[in-house]
Amino acid sequence: MADSTALPVSLQDVEEAAGRVAPWVHTTPVLTSSTLDELSGRRLHFKAEIFQRGGSFKIRGACNSVFALPDDVAAHGVVAHSSGNHAAAVALAAKLRGIPAQVVVPKDTPAIKQAAIRTYGVEPILCEPTMEAREATCAAVQQQTGATFVPPFNSVLTIAGQGTIGLEFLQQVPELEAIIVPVSGGGMISGIAVAAKGIKPSIRIIAAEPAGRNDAADVAASKAAGQLVQLPKPATICDGLQARLGSLTWPIVQRLVDDVVTVSEEEVVAAMQLIMERMKVVVEPSGAAGVAAALSSQMRERHPGLGHVGVILCGGNVDFCSRTPDFWQRWLQPSPAAS
Amino acid sequence: MADSTALPVSLQDVEEAAGRVAPWVHTTPVLTSSTLDELSGRRLHFKAEIFQRGGSFKIRGACNSVFALPDDVAAHGVVAHSSGNHAAAVALAAKLRGIPAQVVVPKDTPAIKQAAIRTYGVEPILCEPTMEAREATCAAVQQQTGATFVPPFNSVLTIAGQGTIGLEFLQQVPELEAIIVPVSGGGMISGIAVAAKGIKPSIRIIAAEPAGRNDAADVAASKAAGQLVQLPKPATICDGLQARLGSLTWPIVQRLVDDVVTVSEEEVVAAMQLIMERMKVVVEPSGAAGVAAALSSQMRERHPGLGHVGVILCGGNVDFCSRTPDFWQRWLQPSPAAS
Structure with missing residues (x-):
């Protein structure tokens, strides 16, 4: 080995x-x-x-990243970009540490995931749905605030x-x-x-x-x-x-x-x-x-x-709540495939 | 009081x-x-x-009913009618005790629920979807086999x-x-x-x-x-x-x-x-x-x-498995309501 x-x-x-x-x-x-x-x-x-x-599982990496920051660095907050679970995890980790967080999300991110981020007290920053726009928006936030970037995996x-x-x-x-x-x-x-x-x-x-x-x-x-x-x-x-x-x-x-x-x-x-x-x-x-x-x-x-x-x-975030009662009532009927 | x-x-x-x-x-x-x-x-x-x-929860009542029977009575088996969770519970309870079970189900019962009954080694007996037909079919089974009826609640x-x-x-x-x-x-x-x-x-x-x-x-x-x-x-x-x-x-x-x-x-x-x-x-x-x-x-x-x-x-038996991959892929798209 x-x-x-x-x-x-x-x-x-x-x-x-x-x-x-x-x-x-x-x-x-x-x-x-x-x-x-x-x-x-x-x-x-x-x-x-x-x-x-x-x-x-994303909260594990987000908390490790956020709580490892020295106090004076952490005071400037953290920033991340993500259309999914990492965004909410960074928002939550920052809330737990009591520091500011900015989260950049592509503007086509489902409302339910944007709402999850707001649950942790962070208003998502919308950008164009490209990796370039996400990174550029993050960089701008970092320049303005001195926030530390929290990478999703690397x-x-x-x-x-x-x-x-x-x-x-x-x-x-x-x-x-x-x-x-x-x-x-x-x-x-x-x-x-x-x-x-x-x-x-x-x-x-x-x-x-x-x-x-x-x-x-x-x-x-x-x-x-x-x-x-x-x-x-x-x-x-x-x-x-x-x-x-x-x-x-x-x-x-x-x-x-x-x-x-x-x-x-x-x-x-x-x-x-x-x-x-x-x-x-x-x-x-x-x-x-x-x-x-x-x-x-x-x-x-x-x-x-x-x-x-x-x-x-690894994750259970399925978008059930954007469905209407009508949808569910149809969905809960036995399907033709079952008979 | x-x-x-x-x-x-x-x-x-x-x-x-x-x-x-x-x-x-x-x-x-x-x-x-x-x-x-x-x-x-x-x-x-x-x-x-x-x-x-x-x-x-139905297995609790079904097991209490099935395991309370004296051996000589139990040997003739049990019978129940139900279109849902009680049917599967009686089939499972009988399997656990090692006695025969007959389960009468209305013929419009979804295939998935019939399949659940078969999982416990019982082939459901289909009848017309009326309470009269269910009771009459049960009574006939009882007459033939001497099985004990397991009521769903009363x-x-x-x-x-x-x-x-x-x-x-x-x-x-x-x-x-x-x-x-x-x-x-x-x-x-x-x-x-x-x-x-x-x-x-x-x-x-x-x-x-x-x-x-x-x-x-x-x-x-x-x-x-x-x-x-x-x-x-x-x-x-x-x-x-x-x-x-x-x-x-x-x-x-x-x-x-x-x-x-x-x-x-x-x-x-x-x-x-x-x-x-x-x-x-x-x-x-x-x-x-x-x-x-x-x-x-x-x-x-x-x-x-x-x-x-x-x-x-009290129960989590939702009929997911009768859905096709196509259905799920459409379903898992963000719905219009979310944007």
Whole structure:
């Protein structure tokens, strides 16, 4: 095995993160389901980050980033751009620390997600829906206020914060032989890989990546090529899994991730239905991607011997509330497919 | 207070039920939500029977009924009719005891619910979708097989079994001042009322009843009239709350239920959305009725002083799996209402 001290994030970074975020984040429960065990042929352990504060794991990295700032730096506030869970997490982390936050969101961000940000006392700054506009608007805010930028995944503090999931999960289920983690920018899987392999070197880390309707699985392609492959943004129902690996996450993914299982849109949807129907918990499509991988034929063929497998249910923010009673009453009718 | 020994079910019946079903049913968790606390102006405690075996509280009454049978009677099996959660619960209880079960279901029962019954090794017997056909088919099965009929709510064993929720809930949250229970045939609320008032006489039991689009709230009408009022079946999205009070449940409801809060279809739908979005758990419309009551203006006006209020999330069997990937992909788009 290569020397993990050369990687940008260490087990010690994650352990420090765990101490820093402990007062602010939930220890999320681990769920099991005999139905899903039967379907997968394993004992599956689901780390329910859907019950995390803000509805996703993102608060771990956001809190680690926000609470690591020295007081005089923190006083100028923080700034982030995101159309999803990271935005709300940074707003919440700043509120917990009692410092200002500015959050830049593309103007096509659903009202419900903008409302979530306002819940934490932050009025979102709207910008054009391009990465350039997001970054330029953030830079302008930084210049005006001296705020610190909180990256969504490509930073040591963010990666180490997300890694606390790995520490917690192995404390809760020491017998885990593998952990399946949905991958996007790679912050969560990098952190979990560093933490879990630091504690238990034999554990396997498996990425779950949506190929998208445009077949754009960059993690699988990069791992296969042995170098970071640039692909277009995936067109996928997994709205939280549309980022690309970064300069810090790629070296960790390259070294510590053992396999990448790509999942189709249909597999994600089927997994989401199954989780909601059998386990009675709400996951967003991105949160179901790991379950789709766990149930896939790739998993069965390539990892026949794994018994105890962990799966991260990373987020549960589904936009139910924008639906009208009429919609629901139609939706709750038995569908033709059922009869 | 009137003498509760005159009621058809006693605290002792419930305590016996608790011992009988303990090996077979889950002790379900109690959930909380700061968002829903703020909206209701109380500390709400949600008894999550959605995580119960079979996805609803019905397994409690079914197990109490099935395991109370003497061996020689049980050997002839059990029979039930139901279009919903009771059918699956009786099939599962019989499987647990290792005896035959026959379940009569109206032929318009969704395939998904028929499939749930098959999961427990029972092939549903289809009949015409009328109460007369259901009862006649059951009677024929009984004649042929000598099976014992397991009533969905109007029996001492069923009521006492459902009452174990009340015992468990007060052990988990002794500070409860009231419990809100969705009402239909009245088995669950009767059992909970007997148990909870038996242990803590000051506790208030509040029924949550859907008025339906045809304004058919029979529990509210009967309580107001002081006698059992016959009304048509409510036309409601709460498919699990369409039964009517029975000869055993009405006297208990009359004596021990302190108030009936009627909820509209819109309130049920809004509550269901809120639970799924904020608490990340799946409830069926019937399971959301208690939450709708907890958030209602009636509750606020008539019970201003209540602090700790329990709410039963009685079932989580929503028919997600009959939906196609196409449906979900459309559904998961941000709706026009959100922008």
